[in-house]
Amino acid sequence: MSDVLELVDVSVVRDGRALVDEVSWSVKEGERWVILGPNGAGKTTLLNIASSYLFPTKGSATILGEQLGGVGTDVFELRPRIGMAGIAMAEKLPKGQTVLQTVLTAAYGMTATWHEDYDPVDEERAKAFLDRLGMNDYLDRKFGTLSEGERKRTLIARAMMTDPELLLLDEPAAGLDLGGREDLVRRLGRLARDPYAPSMIMVTHHVEEIAPGFTHVLMIRQGKVLAAGPVEMELTSRNLSLCFGLPLVVERVGDRWTAQGLPLK
Numbered sequence: 001m002s003d004v005l006e007l008v009d010v011s012v013v014r015d016g017r018a019l020v021d022e023v024s025w026s027v028k029e030g031e032r033w034v035i036l037g038p039n040g041a042g043k044t045t046l047l048n049i050a051s052s053y054l055f056p057t058k059g060s061a062t063i064l065g066e067q068l069g070g071v072g073t074d075v076f077e078l079r080p081r082i083g084m085a086g087i088a089m090a091e092k093l094p095k096g097q098t099v100l101q102t103v104l105t106a107a108y109g110m111t112a113t114w115h116e117d118y119d120p121v122d123e124e125r126a127k128a129f130l131d132r133l134g135m136n137d138y139l140d141r142k143f144g145t146l147s148e149g150e151r152k153r154t155l156i157a158r159a160m161m162t163d164p165e166l167l168l169l170d171e172p173a174a175g176l177d178l179g180g181r182e183d184l185v186r187r188l189g190r191l192a193r194d195p196y197a198p199s200m201i202m203v204t205h206h207v208e209e210i211a212p213g214f215t216h217v218l219m220i221r222q223g224k225v226l227a228a229g230p231v232e233m234e235l236t237s238r239n240l241s242l243c244f245g246l247p248l249v250v251e252r253v254g255d256r257w258t259a260q261g262l263p264l265k
């Protein structure tokens, strides 16, 4: 299987501090990874590298076979092959565009604005992705008026629009209510188990948000890799406790996960 992402000794240094500290990590085609780690651990920074928007200070990053900063690598050719849904993206998108337009514009560059000359084939694709995310009734709603959960689902549909080979999701369930979270986890689970879906990397703070079908977990703390490998092997109470810096018990309940702190004595 070919590498979707290959980081070798990657560091990102800002103001003399390593936000990402000598990370070596490889994601193979078809794998679905979860990144877990406390606030400030470097999760979003890693996704920014994986999306080709941030270059490492040290080490080498190869995305879909193209080395960042390498001879012959054109990030503008690479970027449409990667779908990214995150908070930073939401802020860049015009609030006055409809949901359908927001998804459609993905096919024409990152934050392009609306033109009338869209291909009907693209419109059908955009509608199909929105339907898959349960956003069928919102096609004409202004993006700026959506609730948090509706916005998240629109962004995922948008990220799918370029038919990416790699899909990056930064905290897709943050800010959702319990019903919204469960709905999203179900939809992400369906996507994760779809053999035709892209390779996926999802950042989350909560093991409850790991959808069935996610195969691997990367745990980071203070920019360093603490554990990386198959979910069943690495998502242990020990690793999670080290990762978040407090005693935690993680349990598998059916095909989902749950974690809680040990009661104080």
Ligand SMILES: Nc1ncnc2c1ncn2[C@@H]1O[C@H](COP(=O)(O)OP(=O)(O)OP(=O)(O)O)[C@@H](O)[C@H]1O
Binding pocket: 014, 015, 019, 037, 038, 039, 040, 041, 042, 043, 044, 045, 046
């Ligand atoms: N351009 C920058 N210059 C200096 N420090 C930065 C820069 N960007 C991020 N940081 C710092 O790097 C660290 C890692 O940030 P990052 O956004 O990757 O964390 P995160 O794991 O995604 O956290 P969260 O869970 O809060 O989203 C943080 O301490 C952050 O303040």
Ligand SMILES: [Mg+2]
Binding pocket: 043, 044, 045, 170
């Ligand atoms: Mg983050």
